[in-house]
Amino acid sequence: MQRLLLLSFFPVLLTLWLAAGSCSHEERISYNDSIRPIFNEKCIACHGGVKQSGGFGLVFREDALGETSSGKFAIVPGRPAKSEIVVRIKHDNPELRMPLEHAPLTVEETELIETWIRQGAEWEEHWAYLPVKEVEVPTSTTVGIQHPIDAFVRARLQKEKLAPAPRAQKRDLLRRLSFDLTGLPPSQKMMLSFLEDDRPEAYEEAVDALLQSPAFGEHWASKWLDLARYADSRGYERDPNRTIWPWRDWVIRAYNEDMPYDEFTLQQLAGDLLPEATPDQYLATAFHRNTLSNDEGGTSNEEYRNITIMDRVATSWEVWLGTSMACVQCHGHPYDPLRHEEYYRSYAFFNQSTDHDHVSEAPNLIAFFPAEEEKVRKLEDWVREHENKEAQTQVQNWVKRLRMREPRLRPETFTEVVGGIFTDRGDEDFLFVHNDNSFRLEGQLLDDIAAIHLSYRAMSKGLSLRITLDALDGPLLLETALSSRKWPFGTQQLKIPPTAGKHDLYFQFSGVENKKIAGIYGVHFQEKLPGEGQAGYAEVEAYIQELLEAKDSVRVPVMVDRPAEQARTTRIFTAGNWLVPADTVEPGVAPVFPPMAEHNRPLNRLDFARWITAPENPLTARVAVNRYWAALFGQGIVTTLEDFGSQGGLPSHPELLDWLAGQFSGELGWSTKQLLRLMVTSETYQQSSTTSPALLAADPYNELLARGPRKRLSAEEVRDQILAVSGLLSDKMYGPGVMPPQPDGLWDGVVYSGMKWITSEGEDRYRRGIYTYLRRSVPHPFLTTFDGPNREVCLSRRTNTNTPLQALMTLNDPVVVEAANALARDLMTTETSYPELITAAHQRVLFQAPAVADATALLRLYNESLVYYHTSPTEAEELVGSTNAELAALTVVVNALFNLDEFISKA
Secondary structure (H helix, E strand, C coil): CHHHHHHHHHHHHHHHHHHHHHHHCCCCCCHHHHHHHHHHHHCCCCECCCCEHHHCCCCCHHHHCCECCCCCECCCCCCHHHCHHHHHHCCCCCCCCCCCCCCCCCHHHHHHHHHHHHCCCCCCCCHHHCCCCCCCCCCCCCCCCCCHHHHHHHHHHHHCCCCCCCECCHHHHHHHHHHHHHCCCCCHHHHHHHHHCCCCCHHHHHHHHHHCCHHHHHHHHHHHHHHHCCCCECCCCCCCECCCHHHHHHHHHHHHCCCCHHHHHHHHHHHHHCCCCCHHHHHHHHHHHCCCCCCCCCCCHHHHHHHHHHHHHHHHHHHHHCCCCHHHHCCCCCCCCCCHHHHHHHHHHHCCECCCCCCCCCCEEEECCHHHHHHHHHHHHHHHHHCCHHHHHHHHHHHHHHHHCCCCECHHHCEEEECCEECCCCCCCCEEECCCCEEEEEEEECCCEEEEEEEEEECCCCCEEEEEECCCCCCEEEEEECCCCCCCCEEEEEECCCCCCEEEEEEEEECCCCCCCEEEEEEEEEECCCCCCCCCHHHHHHHHHHHHHCCCCEEEECCCECCHHHCCCEEEEHHHCCCCEEEEECCCCCCCCCCCCCCCCCCCHHHHHHHHCCCCCCCHHHHHHHHHHHHHHCCCCCCCCCCCCCCCCCCCCHHHHHHHHHHHHCCCCCCHHHHHHHHHCCCCCCECCCCCHHHHHHCCCCCCCCCCCCEECCHHHHHHHHHHHHCCCCCCCCCCCECCCCCCCCCCCCCCCCCCCCCCCHHHHHCCHHHECCCCCCCCHHHHHCCCCCCCCCCCCCCCCCCHHHHHHHHHCHHHHHHHHHHHHHHHCCCCCHHHHHHHHHHHHHCCCCCHHHHHHHHHHHHHHHHHHHHCHHHHHHHHCCCCHHHHHHHHHHHHHCCCCCCCEEC
C-alpha cells in the first residue's frame, strides 16, 4: 500500500523537483516587476475586474489560478506546457491566439511568462499594498554624502552612470526655497542678507525662518483645498453661496501650527465623533461638506445625498490612500483587487451623516460674534466654579447644542400632524403650519426639564402657541406669544413649570392670518441649569436665551451622524444605481488591506480614520510623502499622485519612498514641517536646474534627479508674486472670500442665485489668491487661465499649460497693471536716471541686475513708450491716473518684466 501511494505521488514530486531544478540556474522572475506589467498592458482589458472573458481573470490570484469556463486551467504552476495561457499566446491560429485581434506578445514577453510559470507562478500583491519596508540608507563610495536622501539618489545615479548637477546659485536657490515653502518670493531684505552670508548654516536658518512664516500655512493650505474641492459656492446650475471659509482658515492654522498629519486626518474625517469633540474638531469635518449640493426645486434629496456620499468615498480614498474608487461604485475595479461590494463597505462609513440637499446646509456649526462668545465663556466659567464635573459636562452639552442646533427633534418625528405641510425639498426640513394646526411629540420625560426650545421661522405676525399634556384638550403646560423671526429661523426659549413623568406633548399654533404662519424646524429640551440659588445664577441663566436669540456670525456646514437608533442600512447598488439596491453590507475595507481593529459595535467614520492612520496601513504615509515630494521636485517619486494602483506609475526610487514614509510616520511624528525640512536640506533639492542635451536625452523628465527642478508657478503664486514685489500684497489673514477685479458682466447669464460680484476695495483688493472668492460655475479668470481648478471634484495634481491667454492676462489684468504702476511709482522716488530705474526694476522683480542685452531691450521699450505717452497724454492718464509720461513708460517696463518666463517660473 505504501508503495502504491509513493508511486501515485511520484509525478507530482517529479514536477516540483523539475521546477525547483530549473530555478537553480535561472534568475527568479518577479511577478510585480516582470509579469504584472505585461498582463496590465496586454491582457487586463479582457481579463480584469470588469470583464472576465472565458471565465479567466488576472486581478485576483484565485481567479488567475482557477478553472476557466472551458474547464481548463490558464495557469498551472510549474507546468507552462499545461497552462492554457501559454498555449493561447503562442497559438498559430489568429482566431485562438491571445490577445485577440491585437498584436501578439513578443518573444521576450512570452518567455518571461513561461519561465514565471515554470518557476511556480509565485503571485505577489501589488507593491503599494505591501507593508512599508524598513530600509537601510545606502552606503556610498562618493565622498561627502551626508544626507540620507542624497545617498538614495546618488546610488541610482551611479547605477545609471550619471552625475548630479552642482549647487544652484544662491539667488536661484533662495527664490526656489521661498516659493516652495511659502508660495511667495523672498523679501528684498532676506535675499540681500542671504547673499551676503557665507556661513554654512545660513541656508538652514533660511529654511527655518520660512517654515515659521504665516505664509507657510496659506501656501500649503492652498494645495490642500484642491484635494478637498473647496469653493465658496455649492455647484450645479444655481451654484449659490456657501459659507465654509472658516474651514479654510482652520486648514491654514493647522499647517502653521504643524498639526501632525495623523491628527489632521482624524479631525477632518471624523472630528465630530471624537470624545468630547470641540468646536474646532467639528469645524475640521467641513472637509467633507465641500461636496456639491443641488437644492434646485424638483430634484430628489435622496438621489443627491447618494451622489454626495459617493464623492466622499472617492475623495477619501484618493486623498489619503492614492486609490481610485469611483469606478467600483458600478462594478469591480478593472485593475486592482477591489470588488464591487467592497466599495459599499466604504460607502457605509459615510452613510450615516445627517446632511442632505437643503438650502440651510444643516447641520451647521454656529460661530458667534465676540460678544456672544464672551457669554459662552462666562457661562462655562460660572459652572466650573460653582458645580461639579457632571454639571460641567451638562453645560458643555448645552454649548454644543447652541453651536450646532443639534440634537433636535425634527419634523419627521412629529406625529398626529393636523393641517401642517412637510417640505421635502428646498428650504429646509420644515413643517409649515397654518392657523389652528398642531402636532404631537410622543413620550417626553419632563422630570428635569426647565424649558423647551422651539426653532422656527415666523411667516406672520401675532403668533401664539399652546402646549398641552397627553391630548389637544389636555392639561395646559404652556401658553405664550411667539416672537417674529426672520429667515432662516430663530430659537425661542419657552420656560415650563416643574412637571413630573413622561407625557405626550401637543403643540397648537394660532395666528391672525389665514395662511402659512410659521415653519417649524425642530424642538429641543433644556435641562435645569445646575447651581440654582447661588450668586450669579440669574445672570448666567439669562445668557442661554440671549445666545439662542443672538444673530449668528456664520453658519458652517459640518458632519454629524444620525443617532444609532436611526442608523441607515447600507446596500449594494446594482451597477451603481441607487434605485436598484441589492444585498446589505457592513462597514469595512477590502481584504487586500490590513484589517480594521475589531469592535463590539458597528464601525464608523472614526474607525475608518484611525485605520487610515494606523502604522500598518501601507498607503497613507507613502501617498503623503509622495505628494509633498512632488510639490518640491515637480513630480512625485510615483508620478501618478492620485493612483498608487497597478495602473499607476512605478516608483522611480522605491527604497527612498519607503524610507521617507517610515521617517514621516515614525521618527518625525507625522510632522509636515520636519518632513519638508528634511527634503529641502538635501543636496538633491539644492541642485542647479541647468541641464545639457546629453542629460535631457538620458533623463528628459528628471526622474533620476540629476538636476534641480524647474516648474511654472501656480496661478496663485503668479498673482501673489506680482503683488509682493510691487509692495501691494496685503498680509491680512483669514475671513470671507474677497473679490478682486474681474471683467464686468462675467456672472451675467451664468449665475442664477442673484449674487453679484462686488469688487473689493482697499487691502482686500490685494489679498493672497487663497482668499479669492471661488464660484464653481465661474471661477476668477486669472486663476483659471493659469490652470486653477473649479474644484468640483478632488484634484491631486494640476496640469500646466502654456497659452497666449496667460500673457494677455499678465499684461492686462487690472490688478497686474495696478501692481506695475505701484512699483514704478516707488522706484521713481528712489532713482533718477532711466538706466538706473530699469536696473532697479529688474533687481526688485528678479533679484539681479539685467544682462547687457536685456538692459538694452528694456531701455528701448522705455524710450518707445515714453514717446508714445508724451504724444498721447490721455492714454497715460488711463494707465497711471496722470499724464506723467515717465511714470507710464516705466509702468510698461515693469509690466514687461512681470511677463518674463524666469519671473513666472522657479528654477
